[in-house]
Amino acid sequence: MPQTKKSFLHITACLAIVATASSGAFGAVVANNEFNLGPEGGTGLYTPTFPSGGSSITDLLNGKLPSNNVGNFQQEGSTGVAALTNGSVQTAYGNGGAESPHAAYATAGAGQSVTYTLGGVYNLSSIVIYGGWNDGGRDAQHYNILTSTDAGLNYTLLTTYDNSPGQTTATPVPVSQRTAFTENALPNLAVNVTNIKVEFLSVENGYTGYTEIDVFGNQLFAPGDANRNGVVDINDFFVISNNFSKVPSSPGLDGDIVVDNLVDVLDFRLWKNSVPAEVAALAANFGVPEPSSLALAGAGLALLAARRRRG
Ligand SMILES: [Ca+2]
Ligand SMILES: [Ca+2]
Ligand SMILES: [Ca+2]
Ligand SMILES: [Ca+2]
Numbered sequence: 001m002p003q004t005k006k007s008f009l010h011i012t013a014c015l016a017i018v019a020t021a022s023s024g025a026f027g028a029v030v031a032n033n034e035f036n037l038g039p040e041g042g043t044g045l046y047t048p049t050f051p052s053g054g055s056s057i058t059d060l061l062n063g064k065l066p067s068n069n070v071g072n073f074q075q076e077g078s079t080g081v082a083a084l085t086n087g088s089v090q091t092a093y094g095n096g097g098a099e100s101p102h103a104a105y106a107t108a109g110a111g112q113s114v115t116y117t118l119g120g121v122y123n124l125s126s127i128v129i130y131g132g133w134n135d136g137g138r139d140a141q142h143y144n145i146l147t148s149t150d151a152g153l154n155y156t157l158l159t160t161y162d163n164s165p166g167q168t169t170a171t172p173v174p175v176s177q178r179t180a181f182t183e184n185a186l187p188n189l190a191v192n193v194t195n196i197k198v199e200f201l202s203v204e205n206g207y208t209g210y211t212e213i214d215v216f217g218n219q220l221f222a223p224g225d226a227n228r229n230g231v232v233d234i235n236d237f238f239v240i241s242n243n244f245s246k247v248p249s250s251p252g253l254d255g256d257i258v259v260d261n262l263v264d265v266l267d268f269r270l271w272k273n274s275v276p277a278e279v280a281a282l283a284a285n286f287g288v289p290e291p292s293s294l295a296l297a298g299a300g301l302a303l304l305a306a307r308r309r310r311g
Contacts, residue, residue, distance in 0.1 A: 027186035029159040031179055035139075035167055036132075038091065038174030045090045045104060048176035054128065057087035059214035061116050061196075067152075071112030071200070075207055078105040081114060084213045091174045091211060094134035102134070102209065108143075108200040109207035115197040116215070117152065119270075121252050121259060123188040124217035129161075129198070131210040132176035138208040139175035140166035148195035151251035151261040155197055158190055165204040176211070192220070194251060194259040224274025226255045226267070232274045237283060240267050 036048035056062070064085050073080040083106045092104045108114075124147070133139045142162040146155040159181060167175045183189045196215055221228045226236035240255035243263040248254035255263040258270050272280045 028184050029189065030182050030184045031159065031161050032182070033141075033163055033177065033179045035178070036176040037167070037169065038093070038176070040171050040173050042093045042174075044101075045092055046174050047090050048132070048174070048178075050176075050178045052178065052180060054180075054214075056089050056128075056130070056212050056214050059128075059216050060118055060122065061085045061213055061215050062087050064116060066114040067117040067195070068115040069113065071108065072207075073106040073108060073112070075107035076102050078102040078107045078209065081106050084114065084210060085116075087212070089130045089176070089178070089212050091132040091176045091209075092134050093174055094172075104211050105131075105133070105209035106211075107138075107207045108203075108210055110200065110202040112200040112207075113197060114213070115152065115195060116213075117195050117260060118193060118215075119258055120194070120223060121149075121220045122193050122217040123220060124190040124193050124196075124215060125182070126189055126214075126216045127158075127181045127196075128212075128214040128216075129179050129181075129210065130177065130212040130214075131208060132174060133209045134174050135172040136167045136169040136175045138203075138205055139177055140164040140203045140208050141177055141179055141210070142201040142203045142208075144199040144201065145181065146197040146199065147190045147193045148197070149192040150194065151256075151259045152195040153251070153261065155195075160201075162201070164202075166208070188217070193217070222274065224257060224271045226257050226271065232271070234275075234279055234282075236271055237268075237275075237279075240271055244268075 034050045034052060036050055038046045062085055066081050069081050083104060090104045092102055094101055127145060129141060131139065131141050140163055142164050144160050145158045147158050148155045161179055166177060169175060181189060198213060222232055224232040224236055226239035240263060243255040246263050247261060248256040248263055251261045252259040255267055258266040272283055
């Protein structure tokens with residue numbers, strides 16, 4: 001019932017504020033859970049709807065695969081980790097047996113995890129995690145969400161969520177869950193984030209189904225802007241070239257524009273894909289971006305730039 005749900009959410013938010021007031025923090029992560037029960041007796045895939053709706057194809061992770069994952073995400077014919085970021089929140093009908101079609105899911109339980117590299121530095125506004133199963137037996141969600149601001153060297157716990165055992169239904173209807181995490185007072189859920197990790201925890205029947213992890217936020221600097229001056233140009237190439245093959249002084253700095261704590265060909269390619277074709281073509285003249293040729297390219301481009309300035 002909408003009225004009941006509303007008042008429950010209100011209480012949840014209030015509790016969160018009280019809980020953090022004594023810790024000295026000014027904000028709190030608020031979890032908003034909604035669920036959907038499918039009609040009985042269907043086959044194939046079923047698209048659940050949730051009051052909060054929202055698109056799952058516009059988020060930062062969409063189409064990405066994890067940079068690391070631990071555990072078996074393919075129980076009972078499930079697709080695995082690719083299902084978590086394919087933009088679909090569909091759930092599946094099945095007979096409840098071990099061979100039911102579970103193409104919509106990645107299965108996860110205690111000891112499993114997925115890690116994503118955002119490929120830049122972001123302030124996060126919200127995270128939404130969807131899941132479910134063809135019945136009420138594996139629809140629960142239980143996990144830690146962690147974020148890193150240093151290219152995955154260290155992670156900090158953002159929040160823990162547990163709605164075990166989820167929904168219990170009398171008949172085998174698809175059960176879908178949507179849990180959204182937002183910040184109740186601060187402008188962002190998390191700031192300066194380079195990586196995100198979900199550590200799955202113990203759930204009913206050992207593992208449950210997850211269908212999508214959506215992460216929303218804003219990039220703090222443009223892709224390719226190595227010196228972070230708001231413009232992507234040849235000067236950013238020089239920063240990468242000058243620090244090529246080096247560990248940056250801090251992740252994301254010194255040309256490490258693909259924030260992975262190393263200045264390498266990935267950074268060069270991102271820069272190349274971020275500049276106008278004319279500038280990219282100029283760099284391409286200098287051949288393969290191996291460390292030595294990159295240095296040469298840097299020297300060559302510096303010469304060209306100097307000539308142009310004189311010309
Ligand atoms: Ca998505
Ligand atoms: Ca999906
Ligand atoms: Ca720049
Ligand atoms: Ca890099």
